[in-house]
Amino acid sequence: MIPINLIRQYHFCPRIVYFQELTNIKPIYPRHVNFGIDYHRYQEKLSKNRKFKKLNIEFYEVILDKYLENETLNICGKIDLALVNKDEIIPIEFKDTGSKKPNYAHILQLCRYGVLLENHYSKSFKTAFISYSNNLKLHKINITPKIKDDFFDTIKKIEKILENDIFPNSSANEAKCTQCEYLNYCDDRI
Numbered sequence: 001m002i003p004i005n006l007i008r009q010y011h012f013c014p015r016i017v018y019f020q021e022l023t024n025i026k027p028i029y030p031r032h033v034n035f036g037i038d039y040h041r042y043q044e045k046l047s048k049n050r051k052f053k054k055l056n057i058e059f060y061e062v063i064l065d066k067y068l069e070n071e072t073l074n075i076c077g078k079i080d081l082a083l084v085n086k087d088e089i090i091p092i093e094f095k096d097t098g099s100k101k102p103n104y105a106h107i108l109q110l111c112r113y114g115v116l117l118e119n120h121y122s123k124s125f126k127t128a129f130i131s132y133s134n135n136l137k138l139h140k141i142n143i144t145p146k147i148k149d150d151f152f153d154t155i156k157k158i159e160k161i162l163e164n165d166i167f168p169n170s171s172a173n174e175a176k177c178t179q180c181e182y183l184n185y186c187d188d189r190i
């Protein structure tokens, strides 16, 4: 079963999926990764008491830190935060990074939560929210069929790497590689 956090890894660089899932390499993570984990825990703690009034939507349940699996879709993972109302399921993500508007890789990350949840709760998944630590504004994202198609396309590409044991090509640039924990293992990089 594919852990949904691999979606983010795949979009950063497909080789990370290979290193993480098919090798025994134990990477040493840079400090900013630990900062991100701390920020995540901090937001999780805050969310236990949040009322989400700014979102102006009705809901009757807050999902926090919940693990789900879906055998049909072959995906599994932990849902950090989502709201449930009578019509739909609404994932929310707080990211420790600066951005003026949602980037596509982050939207696909949110899609991973929504797809797992919509199947588990039998509700539709049409909307998500994301907030960046530089301004804490909550950006609303309308989940289109194309976003879901791209999500499932990514899952298929990850499956192909894992099933065929293929070391993938990568278009990662120098900025990505120099912050990557696997740099020492990619012979064709700086």
Ligand code: SF4
Residues within 6 Å of the ligand: 012, 013, 014, 015, 016, 170, 172, 176, 177, 178, 180, 181, 182, 183, 184, 186, 189
């Ligand atoms: S060093 Fe660059 S190419 Fe290699 S896994 Fe990291 S990001 Fe990808």
